[in-house]
């Protein structure tokens with residue numbers, strides 16, 4: 551009996567079709583911003599920070615403080631308030647109390663009185679007293695250089711912890727406020743939908759040598775140049791590297807047909 555003919559191997563095309571599709575990256579910046587992986591994109595990020603650093607080599611935060619404790623209190627008070635408004639209130643407050651022990655001695659009523667020009671002042675006064683109590687009881691009256699410990703303090707979230715770790719202790723953290731969030735989207739650094747998504751994206755792409763001050767460069771650029779409603783693109787040192795559809799030139803608004811919905 552002649553041998554049974556062997557089954558024909560499947561056509562090459564069929565094999566290729568069965569190949570599993572590459573796994574879709576789950577979350578995070580590079581997954582949503584694949585262009586940032588390219589060398590040219592990395593060079594662009596480096597050039598953007600190089601220019602911001604050249605324009606302002608030693609950027610400073612605008613919240614007045616005299617030590618890590620007063621910085622922590624100022625940041626807690628700055629939620630939904632302007633830095634200028636907070637400074638106006640804290641000058642007298644910090645002259646009266648610049649340590650947690652002195653703040654406790656001052657008492658909640660007087661703290662509330664000092665900060666009554668700031669939004670949500672009743673709740674903020676409670677938090678200032680409660681966080682001072684915790685600092686005295688658990689940290690010897692010192693501000694801990696530790697994210698987890700900071701985030702257990704009343705009124706302190708990730709953003710506040712990032713600001714304190716960066717400014718008071720020189721850590722390479724990055725707080726995402728409304729300015730940083732907007733700028734990260736306009737510059738195509740992130741497509742993140744939450745501040746945490748954006749923070750994690752930025753931490754992945756900002757070169758290490760710029761991390762110490764990246765937070766300030768982005769905030770100051772967003773606050774004074776890349777403003778939400780009418781960015782000052784004609785005065786922007788990175789305008790040739792920016793492809794945002796929100797760009798204004800020669801005082802003219804962007805084409806409404808290409809403009810994205812403004813980031814919050």
Ligand code: SF4
Nearest residue numbers: 776781783786789792
């Ligand atoms: S060019 Fe305009 S939109 Fe782009 S970063 Fe500068 S100010 Fe912002």
